[in-house]
Amino acid sequence: MSELKKLWALTMRHTKCYFKDKFLFFVSLLTPMILLVLFVTFLRTVYIDSFNGIFRMFDFEAAPQTVNGLAGSWLLSSVISVCAVTVAVCSNAVMIQDKIDGTVNDFRTAPVGGVTLSLSYFVANFLVTLIVMLVALAIGFVYLAIVGWCLSFVNVLLILADTLCCVLFGTLLANLCESFIHTQGALSALSSLVSGLYGFICGAYMPLSQFDEGVRNFLCVLPGTYGVGIMRNHFMQGYVQELGRQGLSQQGQDQLLRSFDAHIYFGDTQMPLWSMYVILLGTCALLLCGYIAMVLLQHRKYVRSRQKG
Amino acid sequence: MTIQITDLCKAYKGLQAVDHLSFEVREGELFAFLGVNGAGKSTTINIISGILPKDSGTVKVCGYDIGTHADSVKPKLGIVFQSSVADKNLTVLDNFKSRAALYGISGKGLLRRLDELDELLGLGDILKRPVCKLSGGQRRRVDIARALLHRPELLILDEPTTGLDPQTRSAVWSAIDNLRRQHGLTVFLTTHYMEEASISDYVVILDGGKKVAEGTPHDLKTAYATDVVRLYSHTQQAVELLSDRYHVKSERDFADIEVGSTAQATQLILQYPQLFDDYEVLKGDMDSVFLHVVGKNIGGDMV
Numbered sequence: 001m002s003e004l005k006k007l008w009a010l011t012m013r014h015t016k017c018y019f020k021d022k023f024l025f026f027v028s029l030l031t032p033m034i035l036l037v038l039f040v041t042f043l044r045t046v047y048i049d050s051f052n053g054i055f056r057m058f059d060f061e062a063a064p065q066t067v068n069g070l071a072g073s074w075l076l077s078s079v080i081s082v083c084a085v086t087v088a089v090c091s092n093a094v095m096i097q098d099k100i101d102g103t104v105n106d107f108r109t110a111p112v113g114g115v116t117l118s119l120s121y122f123v124a125n126f127l128v129t130l131i132v133m134l135v136a137l138a139i140g141f142v143y144l145a146i147v148g149w150c151l152s153f154v155n156v157l158l159i160l161a162d163t164l165c166c167v168l169f170g171t172l173l174a175n176l177c178e179s180f181i182h183t184q185g186a187l188s189a190l191s192s193l194v195s196g197l198y199g200f201i202c203g204a205y206m207p208l209s210q211f212d213e214g215v216r217n218f219l220c221v222l223p224g225t226y227g228v229g230i231m232r233n234h235f236m237q238g239y240v241q242e243l244g245r246q247g248l249s250q251q252g253q254d255q256l257l258r259s260f261d262a263h264i265y266f267g268d269t270q271m272p273l274w275s276m277y278v279i280l281l282g283t284c285a286l287l288l289c290g291y292i293a294m295v296l297l298q299h300r301k302y303v304r305s306r307q308k309g
Numbered sequence: 310m311t312i313q314i315t316d317l318c319k320a321y322k323g324l325q326a327v328d329h330l331s332f333e334v335r336e337g338e339l340f341a342f343l344g345v346n347g348a349g350k351s352t353t354i355n356i357i358s359g360i361l362p363k364d365s366g367t368v369k370v371c372g373y374d375i376g377t378h379a380d381s382v383k384p385k386l387g388i389v390f391q392s393s394v395a396d397k398n399l400t401v402l403d404n405f406k407s408r409a410a411l412y413g414i415s416g417k418g419l420l421r422r423l424d425e426l427d428e429l430l431g432l433g434d435i436l437k438r439p440v441c442k443l444s445g446g447q448r449r450r451v452d453i454a455r456a457l458l459h460r461p462e463l464l465i466l467d468e469p470t471t472g473l474d475p476q477t478r479s480a481v482w483s484a485i486d487n488l489r490r491q492h493g494l495t496v497f498l499t500t501h502y503m504e505e506a507s508i509s510d511y512v513v514i515l516d517g518g519k520k521v522a523e524g525t526p527h528d529l530k531t532a533y534a535t536d537v538v539r540l541y542s543h544t545q546q547a548v549e550l551l552s553d554r555y556h557v558k559s560e561r562d563f564a565d566i567e568v569g570s571t572a573q574a575t576q577l578i579l580q581y582p583q584l585f586d587d588y589e590v591l592k593g594d595m596d597s598v599f600l601h602v603v604g605k606n607i608g609g610d611m612v
């Protein structure tokens with residue numbers, strides 16, 4: 001039997017274990033939902049005021065439904081890009097639990113390679129996070145449809161692709177860190193740390209334009225910022241085009257995109273959209289190489305120690 | 310030989326868990342591996358099954374060196390761990406499916422195998438139930454079935470009946486017995502129940518990582534166990550009289566007089582016929598063997 005079939009069997013087992021534990025799934029889905037509700041409840045009016053402030057600078061008055069939708073889409077882009085990482089970190093609970101209760105040892109007595117076993121946890125974590133994020137995204141789209149929908153089919157497809165990229169980034173980051181974790185306590189600590197910190201250091205909670213130049217440049221060095229950036233571009237695109245149709249000048253559209261991070265500036269240079277993808281996917285490639293190297297090293301160390309004596 | 314262990318050593322952070330251990334397990338044998346908690350039993354099992362690396366020595370399982378040919382050993386090995394590793398939220402069938410897939414068993418092959426295991430262990434009515442909803446005995450049967458899915462040559466049972474009620478223990482043992490008789494399976498057992506050890510073919514007793522005794526239960530009883538003459542309706546004078554020459558343990562209903570052998574028991578009774586109206590001679594059991602060899606009972610209490 002090929003290792004690929006074993007990888008699939010193990011991945012399905014981890015994924016089933018995750019979704020059969022209703023509490024785990026509920027908590028994972030709760031994270032983006034709470035964030036969305038908090039954003040909408042407390043920050044929506046702040047951002048609507050900011051949008052209107054920019055519109056006033058260009059002597060323009062937007063349709064309320066478009067502004068509401070724009071605020072909702074901006075907030076949703078924050079939620080999805082942040083939670084792709086935080087949910088990935090939390091949803092690796094099956095791997096940690098398997099280490100704690102000895103199930104990993106049981107797998108080691110079966111004819112399955114150590115590399116296959118490690119990869120199965122990674123793939124399962126990716127699938128679980130993707131499913132949770134797609135459910136969250138669907139709920140977010142329903143919200144946008146209620147407050148004001150201006151996204152094209154292409155925008156939706158691109159947002160799905162962006163979600164895939166962010167989930168890949170989050171899963172790789174989570175698996176690299178969590179390979180060294182062996183207790184639920186350590187996983188909880190890491191989850192709390194990432195949940196509290198990540199939203200700020202990727203510029204999701206506040207637009208980068210509101211930070212000092214030094215902090216802004218520092219955040220622009222971090223790859224997570226570009227995950228948020230690509231998401232903002234595709235979430236805001238349809239709304240900005242609609243505002244253009246309603247009469248907002250090109251300059252006004254650019255100002256809006258710059259102020260709300262769809263256009264990211266490193267120093268005075270605007271980062272083109274393709275460069276954001278290159279940075280994010282390049283980081284994913286580097287993380288993947290690092291992860292594979294770590295798995296191979298761990299496996300080689302294990303085999304050598306077994307052959308010792 | 311199914312297992313050949315020579316001069317095996319393993320230490321953790323300065324603590325010698327297994328110390329120059331050597332023994333053999335023959336094909337089709339029920340082999341009992343005894344020792345108090347921390348004696349090195351689980352460490353040895355983990356080395357045999359390829360989970361833990363050894364520090365030195367050789368371990369051959371089914372003819373292959375576990376250090377260099379672990380991949381050849383794994384398909385021949387089935388393990389039931391001390392605590393169940395079945396996924397509690399999944400159904401029994403899902404557990405079997407995901408485990409069998411690792412051995413290339415799926416579809417009709419798996420169904421055929423499940424039929425065989427159902428006959429052996431009675432799984433039919435629990436296949437579609439989540440493991441968390443099963444009783445302790447049912448879970449243990451699932452663990453054993455899970456370990457047997459791929460028809461292993463060697464079944465390692467690490468305290469398989471600990472915590473089970475006597476009826477369930479008996480059901481588990483009847484299943485294991487069937488397996489041995491019908492399929493010639495070699496069973497490597499660790500247990501805290503001496504009555505289980507006494508029905509095995511060969512016993513190794515471990516203490517502090519070292520082998521302290523080995524042999525068939527009969528050999529061990531002959532070498533280490535003490536026969537006891539149990540005297541009922543005893544008087545204080547009788548106890549005092551016998552205490553001079555024998556070790557006597559007096560209880561409310563009876564007094565146990567330790568004698569070296571059955572011949573010595575006969576001698577004692579003939580010497581004091583007036584004391585022995587109501588009595589029985591009890592042959593030394595595996596508890597007595599363990600007590601004499603290790604100096605503490607299997608629960609770890611010093612005696």
